Amino acid sequence: MMLGYYLDLALRSLRRTPILTGLMVLAIGLGIGASMTMVTVLHVMTDDPLPGRSAHLYTPHLDPLPLDYRQGGDGPDPSDNLTWPDAQALLKAHRAARQAAMAGGSLLVHPERVDLRPFYADGRYTTADFFAMFGVTLKRGGGWNEADDATGAHVVVLGETLAQKLYGSADAVGKTVRLGDKDFRVVGVVADWAPLPMFYADASAKRYSDADQFFLPLSAAMELKLDVNGNFSSWGDDHAETRMTSPTMSWLQFWVQLDTPSQARAYRQYLVDYSAGQKALGRFQRPPGDAKLYGLMDWLAHENLVPDDVRLQLWLALGFLLVCMLNIVALLLAKFLRRSGELSVRRALGARRLDIFVQLGSESALIGVAGGVLGLAIAQIGLWSVRHRPDDYARLAQMDVSMLLGTLALAVLASVLAGVLPAWRACQVAPALQLKAQ
């Protein structure tokens, strides 16, 4: 096979001009390194938080807002969340395989240990299906059931880290923990649960760095009037005492599991029918067709979690890669055209244009491989610096294997592309014509 020979030739040729070769490798390495740093950040930020499950998870959205409601300020859309009556209705209807309503909360934890001061922990108030629907791994004990939801049982499921902090290696199940100013019985311990991004939290959460450390029944949180974190959007005359259950204040998140497309279609129809029913009752004013059912990934796209400065830096890094490629095209062109003499001899000895083209192409590819390796190193430095940023997403900036291979492939592709024009120009040389001139 000629390819081995071409690679050998390429290696010799590159070694003849070490400085120029170094420049080209450096240029492709810097361009690839900078752009792969930003592509990796974007990749981890838009990654699937629950691979395997996300395709079956949906979040329903109703539009209970009055017709003349106008969005004030720059807060989130009030119809992003559900009101208490709507969430209860959807729960009771039981139209999905699994469903859960939820809201975030931050509670003061009073440890039994005397050496620990009380501290705040973030958690979730939710309903029984939460654990099975999202596939939260139970380490000990279990969740709670619908009867507990109905009675507002004072039970709690702890995250592993919090359980360990409170009880050390002892079994936490069966113990009593004081949260806020109420006692809860620990019924289960789950493995630390932090999907990235935290898709089920509302827009006020830091969705790349927050994690829930405890879970307790929403009904208990309502009965005990526990503090709820998140956005409360109200469009009616709500009094402080009744506002949590008001039909004109949205604050709850809701997720359902629908296993087949036909189930999803049926659920969407159910939401439209429900909206129509509410409209007939005079509660909703907007068209029932406004009701939406977002798949998990669609919902993340809708929420647009990637901050503008990350996108801006990605564009700039790609522009930078383009400059580096132009640079290499110019250098390769100069390099290849200078070898016209050698190439015309090869042509005179019987090499076809295609052979020359492949020979020069393999030289570009070799530069790409070296540049890719350098680019990987530079991207690691870039990602290291991103991890030291003060942002919510900073600690995510890590390369996985697919990104690693992608970087190398992109480097080779970029330099082969950069080599196309110079190689095409160089293989236009007429056989032996160059020899005469000398």
Added chain:
Amino acid sequence: MQIRPILAALRSHKTAVTLLVLEIALTMAILGNLVFIVYGTLQRSRTPTGVAEGQIGLIQSIGVIGEDNPGTVGDNIALLQRVPGVVAATFGGPPLWYDSASNAFLDPDRQHRVARMYEFTGGQGLSRTLGLHLVEGHDLQPEDLPDASQWGSVKEVPALITRALAAKLFPGGRALGQRFYDGTSAVRVQGVVDHLRAEITGRPDDDYSVVIEYRVGAQDMGGGFMIRSEPGRLEPTLLAAAAALQKANPGHVQNKVYTMAELRERYFRSDLATGRMLVAILLILLVVTALGVSGLASFWVQQRRRQIGMRRALGATRGDILRYFQAENFLIVTAGVVLGAVFAFALNLFLMHRFELARLPTGYLAVGALVLWALGQLAVLGPALRAAAVPPVVATRSV
């Protein structure tokens, strides 16, 4: 210096020259916009909030449910005022700290929003603690203040507003004594202060602020307590104040104690980190472009050794050869800069559309052009000196 022979020589390297011009143009486009973005961030990070930043400290003291606390807000303010070095103290938060915008209306029905504004609500002495500069009217008087127990139900409150908000709400007219409406009550303008920025985003409504004071007393409230120290004594004073406040409020947890300088640092930390990253990309970009220019020039010098030798043999001095390559580089960079100006505006249009960036001032392009000319000359200097060193005798040798 003859330009014609240079152009003739360049014409035989059309592709390489075009590529180089494109590279310089792209570099120029990215350079201009990046410098513009980074400079904007720097400028923002130096915009004053309008308060006495060097003297203000914040103590966040949160009540723990279920634990009795003997301290009341009124007592706590009095206690903070007694700490040596404290000039003023109150209950309330400073700028750059959990500020949320609310709507301002001129009609009592609140149908037409006139502005988005920031409300600084706190205890008596808030405006004095912030150290605001009154430019019109008079400061809030203790006897006019509504009581904190009426919070949310009071019909009308006296307030100070910023000059920028006054101009927005009452264009052309005097703001003093006028009324407008926030979400809960009517607001009567008692005085106008020069600046008070709750946030520094670069938008004009950063400076739309209103200061409302309530008379606080026997309530047990947790939240932000603010002190203003004597100049130059903030840090020891703030520590002493925090310790005194914790001692008097055993049932509170002090989550955060910040000086205004720390709040500012935290507020801009992410933006400045982005700025540093952009500067790093920019520097690497300039290095790559310089290397490209220099690499291509080296090739041309090598390729033209015989011609250079001939010119030298025909009487050209070393200086002539040096200047030839310098002029050639200047022509290429100039072409790149002209095309780059067009690219820079196109990129700016895209960024304006996509990221709400402001329009790029032409001054940045002039700076970009100067930088690229200098960079080009620097990059070509090495190869040009090597060309000038080619001896005339080369002309007589075959390759």
